[in-house]
Amino acid sequence: MPDIDPAKLAASRAAIELVRDGMRLGLGTGSTASIMVRELAAKVKAEGLSLRCAATSKATAELAESLGLRIETLDQIGWLDLTIDGADEVDSELNLIKGGGGAHLREKIVAMASDRMVVIADPGKVVQQLGAFHLPVEVLAFGFEATQELLRRALDDLGLGGKPVRPRRRGGDLAVTDEGNYILDLALDVIPDAPALARALAAIPGVVEHGLFLGICDMAIIGRADGSTITLGAGGAEEV
Template sequence: MTQLSPADTAKNAAAIAAVALVRDGMRLGLGSGSTAAFMVRRLAERVEAEGLQLRCAATSQATADLATRLGIRIEGLDEIGWLDLTLDGADELDPDLNLIKGGGAALLREKIVACASDRMVVMADGTKVVDRLGAFHLPVEVIAFGWQTTRELICRALARLDLTERPILLRKHDDQPLLTDEGNYILDLALEAIPDPHALSQALNEIPGVVENGLFLNLCDLALIGQPDGNVTELEAIQEGLE
């Protein structure tokens, strides 16, 4: 294997720990992004070595293409039904295991797959762990029709939450609006900090034209944080109502 950078060593370590949770016969959601790519490669190695029989749904076309090249059969989520486990990355992760996702523009499929799973496990390196969400731009997926009106409605919603004068950027690729796998646009909200993620998520999803936002709240059950030395730290969600 090519010598990995410290950052990639951390991602790979988290991916190895995540793939160790996979059991034969599982129905899996395979996430998107650089850490998830390590996970798909490590999973393919186990499939080949152990002959694991898995049913896998991908959160993006890029993940589906990579998995298929490596010998992992990808099915549609509706073909599989409910999933046992989803393994995915995150752009930010707070102490309550709330996440910002969508840096790779796959947030809609990622959230659908996460919500269709008994358990969501997140893999990340230590740089993704923050005290409060928001330094990473919050992606919001919107339909192309009337997107500038949608952006204005988002501005008004932010003002009601005292998040005024925050830039809202249309994500582009080759000087054209980037299109998600579903053919939508991404607006990136430069918020700096999000005091109340639940209030913001609700406000955004009430806006016509907003398809979904990149706040993943109360979805992650376990976070595996890889370190540059190859060690992994586990952060587990606190179950409400337990002593």
């Protein structure tokens, strides 16, 4: 498969080794997650597994169903055994920035409704400190301008004043999420205190959800170009 990133493929294959017959799975969104979904579908077909899957976006649901996976709503399933998803950044404490694909609201709901969340990524997503990747903040259309101003004031209070707050656009128009909301991308460069920022964002009425995933991920599988992986978890890093 010459068009598939070998690092993302290695991480995906390692993650689906965690899948067992009868599991209830959350399927993530993004370029790495799409590789995982394809690998999962092949595993299900080869081994005859029976799985119940909840998707974190319409795009993932459509891909999974086209490959023969059984997709249900999260409410139909009730609770998940495992969610496998990508990330835009992951640090050594397994804190994440997610939402480059604009699905972080559903991704966080699904991850929190799981016994375990496993992240799959390539080495470029591993960072010492979160923040180089823009932080997505999903906001309501109502009061859009006011919410931007409240965000700027919150950043000022945290010593992050002057950092750009950019409405995300697609084809010149404001990007709209699966839930019909807008996204503001915060170009912060570095986040000195992620928990404080998460609390400040959550306190703004127009904010629906942000892309900081703190204390949610249980394991990160980092694939490498040679097909090997490094697993980051509570016990540190383990090479496979």
